[in-house]
Amino acid sequence: MERTTLWDITGVDPDKARAVAAMRRQVATDPDRFWLDQAKRIAWDTFPTVACNTSFDGDVSIRWYEDGTLNASVSCLDRHLATRGDQTALIWQGDDAAISRKLTFRELHSEVCRFANVLCGLGVRRGDRVAIHLPMVTEGFVAMLACARIGAVHVVLFGGFSPEGIGERLIDSGAVAVVTCDTARRGAKRVPHKETIDAALSHAGTIGAVRNVIVVRVTGDDVPMKEGRDHDYTALVAQASPECVPEIMRAEDPLFLLYTSGSTGKPKAIVHTTGGYMVWATYTVDVTFPSEPDTTHWCTADVAWITGHTFVVYGPLSNGTTTLIYEGLPGWPQAGRWWDIIDRYNVSSFFTAPTAIRSLMRDGDDLPRRYSLASLRRLASAGEPISADAWLWFYEEIGQKRCPVIDMWWQTETAGPMLSAIAGAQPLKPGWATTPIPGLFASITNEKGEVVTPEGEAEGCLCFDSSWPGQARTIWGDHKRFRETYFTFSPGRYFSGDGARRDEYGNLMITGRMDDVINVSGHRIGTAEIEDAVATDHSIAEAAAVGISHDLKGQGIVVFVVARSEKVAPPVGDLARIISERVGRYAAPERVYLVNELPKTRSGKIVRRLLRKIASGETDSLGDLSSLADSSVVPALIAQVTAQS
Ligand code: WTA
Numbered sequence: 081m082e083r084t085t086l087w088d089i090t091g092v093d094p095d096k097a098r099a100v101a102a103m104r105r106q107v108a109t110d111p112d113r114f115w116l117d118q119a120k121r122i123a124w125d126t127f128p129t130v131a132c133n134t135s136f137d138g139d140v141s142i143r144w145y146e147d148g149t150l151n152a153s154v155s156c157l158d159r160h161l162a163t164r165g166d167q168t169a170l171i172w173q174g175d176d177a178a179i180s181r182k183l184t185f186r187e188l189h190s191e192v193c194r195f196a197n198v199l200c201g202l203g204v205r206r207g208d209r210v211a212i213h214l215p216m217v218t219e220g221f222v223a224m225l226a227c228a229r230i231g232a233v234h235v236v237l238f239g240g241f242s243p244e245g246i247g248e249r250l251i252d253s254g255a256v257a258v259v260t261c262d263t264a265r266r267g268a269k270r271v272p273h274k275e276t277i278d279a280a281l282s283h284a285g286t287i288g289a290v291r292n293v294i295v296v297r298v299t300g301d302d303v304p305m306k307e308g309r310d311h312d313y314t315a316l317v318a319q320a321s322p323e324c325v326p327e328i329m330r331a332e333d334p335l336f337l338l339y340t341s342g343s344t345g346k347p348k349a350i351v352h353t354t355g356g357y358m359v360w361a362t363y364t365v366d367v368t369f370p371s372e373p374d375t376t377h378w379c380t381a382d383v384a385w386i387t388g389h390t391f392v393v394y395g396p397l398s399n400g401t402t403t404l405i406y407e408g409l410p411g412w413p414q415a416g417r418w419w420d421i422i423d424r425y426n427v428s429s430f431f432t433a434p435t436a437i438r439s440l441m442r443d444g445d446d447l448p449r450r451y452s453l454a455s456l457r458r459l460a461s462a463g464e465p466i467s468a469d470a471w472l473w474f475y476e477e478i479g480q481k482r483c484p485v486i487d488m489w490w491q492t493e494t495a496g497p498m499l500s501a502i503a504g505a506q507p508l509k510p511g512w513a514t515t516p517i518p519g520l521f522a523s524i525t526n527e528k529g530e531v532v533t534p535e536g537e538a539e540g541c542l543c544f545d546s547s548w549p550g551q552a553r554t555i556w557g558d559h560k561r562f563r564e565t566y567f568t569f570s571p572g573r574y575f576s577g578d579g580a581r582r583d584e585y586g587n588l589m590i591t592g593r594m595d596d597v598i599n600v601s602g603h604r605i606g607t608a609e610i611e612d613a614v615a616t617d618h619s620i621a622e623a624a625a626v627g628i629s630h631d632l633k634g635q636g637i638v639v640f641v642v643a644r645s646e647k648v649a650p651p652v653g654d655l656a657r658i659i660s661e662r663v664g665r666y667a668a669p670e671r672v673y674l675v676n677e678l679p680k681t682r683s684g685k686i687v688r689r690l691l692r693k694i695a696s697g698e699t700d701s702l703g704d705l706s707s708l709a710d711s712s713v714v715p716a717l718i719a720q721v722t723a724q725s
Contacts, residue, residue: 093504100505103518121362122155124148125328134547136572140563143332144356144549151326152228152335152358156397157189168402172218173421175265175408193324195226198316202292204257206231206327211255213237215264216405219296220383223259224393231327235337238384239264239271240664243279249339251288253349261296262303267412274303331355337556338386340492341606342565343595349556350492357495360550364496365395367517368486369429378404379431386492387462391431410436415443419451426455434466435601438632441473448477462488463602464634465590471510489513489590495550499588512589521545524582529570541594542580543573598627599635603666613662619643619650624678626692636670638695675720682709694721
């Protein structure tokens with residue numbers, strides 16, 4: 081088949097296309113009706129009478145289903161007990177291939193209730209924040225739903241954050257309890273978890289509101305336990321009742337906070353609320369990744385990411401679908417581990433990130449061909465741009481030209497996919513996230529936030545014209561930052577921070593971030609986070625971090641630093657270590673260049689565009705230098721970078 085014609089490979093079913101077109105028409109004419117219909121997908125205590133009450137103007141207020149009441153765990157667990165109580169809800173595959181666990185909906189319900197009772201017993205109340213800092217183990221999953229059960233707000237923290245990063249987030253969220261583990265497995269290594277939490281809590285003043293630390297035994301490694309504060313998960317759960325009456329929440333009560341990075345300032349906690357989020361999670365999983373009764377759904381995202389929340393936990397469970405989690409790494413202890421898991425559990429829906437696809441491609445085509453992969457029915461990718469090559473490899477080698485590959489674009493702020501093809505209803509286009517899902521209306525604006533070309537080919541900034549139920553409500557404790565980040569760029573619209581291109585048919589392709597956010601292997605990192613970390617070294621006067629293209633990671637970080645005095649220039653290796661320690665291992669830079677001066681505009685703004693070019697070796701296309709305060713900085717910079725490369 082000619083590659084150029086591959087974009088309609090998976091065919092279009094006219095009935096499905098018509099059904100999706102009808103959904104789009106309904107939203108356009110009667111959005112309230114459409115979204116109230118979608119609300120029927122979940123279990124409510126009181127069904128809402130209004131769908132949307134939002135304003136992107138003024139102070140920005142986003143409310144959905146506001147007179148509805150519910151408990152999120154009921155949609156994921158209780159309502160399935162009568163019909164599929166004995167169906168597997170959760171499959172856990174351990175790092176050790178011989179160790180796995182399956183929990184039915186009934187068993188998961190009991191475990192969640194037990195842990196919910198444990199939390200209550202420790203004094204955790206409705207509205208309290210609980211931090212969860214665990215690898216991919218069933219207890220993390222249980223802890224999230226247990227928080228939901230009692231109306232506590234979970235804050236899942238990524239295992240790769242530094243103690244300082246965790247401390248900052250514990251203080252900011254005001255968490256009253258932390259659920260962590262002894263250590264986690266990462267290939268041949270052990271990653272300290274309890275030790276990291278202890279270190280986070282021992283920073284002067286960082287203890288904040290944390291009164292209890294609950295420790296899951298994942299590896300059995302010995303860790304110190306502090307009398308009165310630290311508790312053993314298993315011991316507590318063993319004594320707890322398997323019944324727990326769900327706390328009835330208002331639709332707009334927060335369900336969770338999730339930290340992510342912006343271009344400036346500290347990481348921000350995005351707030352998602354109960355009713356709208358649950359409708360959105362249930363709807364988006366079903367519309368993009370529909371399940372048949374025997375579906376086993378595997379999204380490889382860590383639960384600490386938004387994809388983990390929506391496409392590993394809430395979305396599949398609410399739809400009554402079996403969801404799989406895997407503790408280990410894709411290529412450990414040998415390449416092909418993922419393909420083995422797909423065959424072993426007959427995984428039908430498989431969702432991963434382009435970074436993983438790129439690294440799996442390196443293992444060669446022979447490897448996946450040793451596995452059957454016949455159970456797969458649909459594939460998806462999200463988190464970063466997927467190149468047409470990686471898309472085609474995924475389609476041909478893993479999907480065996482049978483399964484559609486859905487490129488979904490989403491963000492922590494959007495809680496679920498916003499751009500995604502509906503397989504069967506429209507052609508797929510490798511490298512393109514295609515169209516907004518039914519219910520959404522996207523615009524491409526110019527740099528001033530104006531819509532110049534409402535239809536047809538265009539390139540610019542990706543915005544959304546109206547709200548959706550899973551939209552972030554605010555930034556925890558900083559509504560002003562929320563409003564300014566997302567709603568001032570193009571008044572009346574949500575600005576995503578991403579650039580996009582639109583083709584003549586209305587398909588959209590993401591061109592990358594328009595702000596100073598770097599996406600390293602799907603990890604969103606603000607340049608300011610890296611620069612602040614570097615600035616803690618007193619010998620540094622100034623730093624600028626930029627993202628450059630990287631074969632495997634999508635983007636890699638390069639940092640330019642200016643020392644306070646040439647005499648006390650710190651060793652470059654030390655700076656890389658400081659970044660790893662302060663931000664996290666995932667933010668380790670590819671290179672750190674020590675330079676005399678950074679290129680700046682006359683108003684003193686660092687010109688990152690130039691730094692990106694220089695770091696990428698594209699010095700013959702630096703573009704217009706007339707905005708620089710002093711263009712003689714540039715040749716000196718190039719010479720210094722070349723000497724250090
Ligand atoms: C990027 C991850 C291209 C984008 C789910 C966005 C993508 C950021 C895609 C959000 C995609 C996500 N194609 N880029 N399909 N999906 N992105 O909050 O730049 O960790 O703004 O959520 O990832 O990252 P976040």
